[in-house]
Amino acid sequence: MASENQNKRPFPHNNNNPTTRASPTCPSSTKKCIGDEKMVGTANNGRFRQAFSVVNGGQDLGPNSAPASNAGSECGGIEFTREDVEALLNEKPKRKDRFNLKERCDNMVEYIKRLKLCIKWFQELEGSYLLEQEKLQNTLDSAEQKCNEIEVLMKNKEEELNSIIMELRRNYTSLQEKFTKEESDKLAAMDCLAREKEARLNIERSQASLSEELARAQRDLLSANQKISSLNDMYKRLQEYNTSLQQYNGKLHTDLSTVEDELKRIEKDKATMVESLSMLRGQLTMSRASQDEAIKQKDALVNEAACLRAELYQVRDDRDRLQSQAQALTTDMVKYKESSEKYSAELDILTTRTSELEATCSSQNNQLKILHTQLAAAEEKLQLSDSSALETRTEYEGQKKLINELQTRLADAEFKLVEGEMLRKKLHNTILELKGNIRVFCRVRPLLPDDGISTEGKVITYPTSTEILGRGIDVGQNGQKHSFTFDQVFMPDATQDDVFVEISQLVQSALDGYKVCIFAYGQTGSGKTYTMMGRPGHPEQKGLIPHSLEQIFQTRQALKAQGWRYEMQVSMLEIYNETIRDLLSTNRSSSTDNGVAGKQYAIKHDGNGNTHVSDLTILDVRSAKEVSFLLDQAEQSRSVGKTQMNEQSSRSHFVFTLRIFGINESTEQQVQGVLNLIDLAGSERLSKSGSTGDRLKETQAINKSLSSLSDVIFALAKKEDHIPFRNSKLTYLLQPCLGGDSKTLMFVNISPDPSSVGESLCSLRFAARVNACEIGIPRRQTSNNVRPSDSRLSYG
Numbered sequence: 001m002a003s004e005n006q007n008k009r010p011f012p013h014n015n016n017n018p019t020t021r022a023s024p025t026c027p028s029s030t031k032k033c034i035g036d037e038k039m040v041g042t043a044n045n046g047r048f049r050q051a052f053s054v055v056n057g058g059q060d061l062g063p064n065s066a067p068a069s070n071a072g073s074e075c076g077g078i079e080f081t082r083e084d085v086e087a088l089l090n091e092k093p094k095r096k097d098r099f100n101l102k103e104r105c106d107n108m109v110e111y112i113k114r115l116k117l118c119i120k121w122f123q124e125l126e127g128s129y130l131l132e133q134e135k136l137q138n139t140l141d142s143a144e145q146k147c148n149e150i151e152v153l154m155k156n157k158e159e160e161l162n163s164i165i166m167e168l169r170r171n172y173t174s175l176q177e178k179f180t181k182e183e184s185d186k187l188a189a190m191d192c193l194a195r196e197k198e199a200r201l202n203i204e205r206s207q208a209s210l211s212e213e214l215a216r217a218q219r220d221l222l223s224a225n226q227k228i229s230s231l232n233d234m235y236k237r238l239q240e241y242n243t244s245l246q247q248y249n250g251k252l253h254t255d256l257s258t259v260e261d262e263l264k265r266i267e268k269d270k271a272t273m274v275e276s277l278s279m280l281r282g283q284l285t286m287s288r289a290s291q292d293e294a295i296k297q298k299d300a301l302v303n304e305a306a307c308l309r310a311e312l313y314q315v316r317d318d319r320d321r322l323q324s325q326a327q328a329l330t331t332d333m334v335k336y337k338e339s340s341e342k343y344s345a346e347l348d349i350l351t352t353r354t355s356e357l358e359a360t361c362s363s364q365n366n367q368l369k370i371l372h373t374q375l376a377a378a379e380e381k382l383q384l385s386d387s388s389a390l391e392t393r394t395e396y397e398g399q400k401k402l403i404n405e406l407q408t409r410l411a412d413a414e415f416k417l418v419e420g421e422m423l424r425k426k427l428h429n430t431i432l433e434l435k436g437n438i439r440v441f442c443r444v445r446p447l448l449p450d451d452g453i454s455t456e457g458k459v460i461t462y463p464t465s466t467e468i469l470g471r472g473i474d475v476g477q478n479g480q481k482h483s484f485t486f487d488q489v490f491m492p493d494a495t496q497d498d499v500f501v502e503i504s505q506l507v508q509s510a511l512d513g514y515k516v517c518i519f520a521y522g523q524t525g526s527g528k529t530y531t532m533m534g535r536p537g538h539p540e541q542k543g544l545i546p547h548s549l550e551q552i553f554q555t556r557q558a559l560k561a562q563g564w565r566y567e568m569q570v571s572m573l574e575i576y577n578e579t580i581r582d583l584l585s586t587n588r589s590s591s592t593d594n595g596v597a598g599k600q601y602a603i604k605h606d607g608n609g610n611t612h613v614s615d616l617t618i619l620d621v622r623s624a625k626e627v628s629f630l631l632d633q634a635e636q637s638r639s640v641g642k643t644q645m646n647e648q649s650s651r652s653h654f655v656f657t658l659r660i661f662g663i664n665e666s667t668e669q670q671v672q673g674v675l676n677l678i679d680l681a682g683s684e685r686l687s688k689s690g691s692t693g694d695r696l697k698e699t700q701a702i703n704k705s706l707s708s709l710s711d712v713i714f715a716l717a718k719k720e721d722h723i724p725f726r727n728s729k730l731t732y733l734l735q736p737c738l739g740g741d742s743k744t745l746m747f748v749n750i751s752p753d754p755s756s757v758g759e760s761l762c763s764l765r766f767a768a769r770v771n772a773c774e775i776g777i778p779r780r781q782t783s784n785n786v787r788p789s790d791s792r793l794s795y796g
């Protein structure tokens with residue numbers, strides 16, 4: 001051991017190089033020291049590594065590896081560390097050492113010795129190295145094989161691991177997401193917690209105030225209870241009020257009927273007054289004539305009296321003259337008497353003359369008396385005629401007074417009539433509004449020669465009870481009676497005028513600014529077109545459309561005095577096989593042949609419930625004549641055909657629309673009314689109509705649209721959420737009339753022909769449904785200073 005320590009001399013080295021230092025800390029086991037060095041510094045040098053490993057006797061070289069002690073002994077007991085060898089190889093003589101050549105030579109010798117030793121050791125090492133290399137090669141091969149296997153395994157493992165890694169990554173990402181979410185949840189929860197804490201504080205604070213409030217609320221509750229009891233009282237009172245309102249409503253109805261009775265009575269009174277007025281006027285003319293006669297008589301009498309007076313004055317003058325003559329004669333006689341003797345002869349003559357004169361005088365006196373009597377009579381007559389003239393005058397005055405009185409009463413009656421009419425209208429509207437229904441009139445046409453003779457007798461009768469007189473209709477089928485009640489039932493003998501009287505007010509409503517819709521529904525050949533249009537070429541049988549137009553234009557004229565100016569626009573269309581046709585279009589023939597090709601007219605409703613049909617011809621009209629000309633034109637364009645049921649059957653729905661725009665120049669009030677008059681195509685049973693080809697198609701289209709109409713009515717009656725207005729062009733066009741705010745009237749036309757009893761019952765049942773149907777409340781379209789920007793577009 002001591003020799004080992006002595007041999008292990010420190011290798012000459014530069015003291016500044018720390019790497020050349022020998023390891024003094026390994027006195028007993030240098031192997032370990034070298035092994036330590038290897039671990040630190042041989043990573044990049046394979047040879048050294050193997051060499052050092054061999055020297056080190058590394059465990060991984062196997063049992064054949066040479067022990068390090070051998071190498072050490074073969075190098076003469078001197079052990080080299082890697083640093084020693086490296087230092088030895090790197091070491092170069094230093095310039096400063098030239099002054100100490102001796103020492104340097106020694107060192108060099110020593111260095112060469114050591115180098116030789118080193119070389120020897122390297123050679124030995126190389127031998128063992130080659131040996132070991134071989135061994136190692138074998139080991140390496142087997143290791144490589146193993147390695148390959150391991151590599152395959154590794155690859156598999158790697159793939160496995162990769163997939164695991166991917167999976168883990170995914171897990172990681174999801175976990176991270178979860179984590180972020182959890183984190184945000186946590187933050188939110190913390191936030192929430194903070195808020196809850198705050199809220200709790202607030203709650204605690206508010207709890208206190210709530211307790212206060214509770215106390216207050218309890219107090220309030222007490223007062224509320226009191227209020228509730230008072231409200232209950234009020235509710236009871238309101239209920240009573242409601243009942244009284246209902247009673248009032250009933251009273252209003254009664255009032256309406258009394259007003260109507262009153263109106264009728266006033267009208268009667270007016271008629272009698274007018275009659276008595278005309279009588280009085282006759283009497284007045286007569287009394288005026290007699291007064292004139294009396295005046296004439298009076299004048300004649302006055303003239304006569306004047307003559308008599310003149311004569312009287314004449315006679316008086318004569319008498320006075322004669323009296324003066326008599327006096328003169330008496331004086332003369334006295335004179336003569338005085339000279340009687342003288343004049344005795346003369347006296348006799350004078351006596352004779354006097355007696356003559358006295359005779360004349362007495363005759364004149366008699367004449368005078370007669371004249372007096374005559375004058376008295378004349379004066380009496382004059383007085384009489386004066387008094388009769390006075391009487392006549394008084395009578396005249398009385399009659400004048402009476403006439404004035406009657407005229408005032410007449411004016412009063414007329415005023416009352418106007419007021420009554422206004423009240424009636426108001427009540428009528430109120431009732432309509434309260435009722436809110438479509439009104440239904442039923443019209444039964446007379447039996448026609450074409451109807452054929454039936455053995456069944458009468459199938460339609462009319463109840464006579466006062467309650468439903470004029471409103472009820474009974475239809476008998478197979479011995480069973482079906483009763484219906486409508487707003488009005490027109491029997492076969494009702495004339496066109498009778499029918500019009502009932503709807504004239506509705507037509508007037510269009511002028512007042514309401515939307516009015518009148519349509520005729522019924523089996524084919526039941527009289528719809530007759531009701532709406534009348535009989536062509538028979539003006540006395542004109543239908544509702546021409547009649548309404550006449551009334552509208554007459555009223556327009558009458559309302560001019562009150563400052564109203566009206567503009568009217570008309571459009572006419574038909575819906576044929578679900579296609580709209582413009583009946584006023586000038587180039588109609590090219591566009592609508594067979595109702596297939598041509599313009600597509602689109603129906604649109606705006607927010608105000610007005611309907612627009614795109615591209616439809618709308619014409620301004622100024623007189624009923626103009627409209628009737630257009631009606632004739634449209635009539636010729638309508639789709640009409642012969643069916644088994646009707647010689648001239650309408651094969652389409654005809655829609656006539658009159659738009660009315662009125663403005664009052666003095667009040668600046670504006671109204672917009674619409675009058676829709678519709679003649680629907682007739683419903684018919686395919687079996688009964690015997691239609692084929694185009695007729696069959698038409699019939700199917702007609703029945704389909706009418707069934708859509710009944711679907712709409714049923715949905716309205718049931719107050720369903722969805723009303724299928726869009727199922728057909730007809731129902732979509734009529735939407736504002738059926739579901740909106742217009743005044744709507746339906747005519748259900750019935751044929752009295754027993755063979756049509758089935759269809760009649762169907763129509764009446766449908767009409768009864770319509771009658772029970774509630775639509776909106778009629779709304780008057782009025783405005784001040786507002787006019788739609790393009791009123792032409794608006795259709796109905």
Ligand SMILES: Nc1ncnc2c1ncn2[C@@H]1O[C@H](COP(=O)(O)OP(=O)(O)OP(=O)(O)O)[C@@H](O)[C@H]1O
Pocket residue numbers: 444445446448492522523524525526527528529530531535646648649650651680681682683749
């Ligand atoms: N109230 C009536 N008084 C006299 N004749 C009538 C009356 N109603 C209808 N008519 C006559 O009955 C026939 C059929 O009437 P109309 O053409 O009006 O029926 P419609 O219901 O319009 O038929 P369609 O649906 O087939 O067009 C016509 O000749 C018509 O003149």
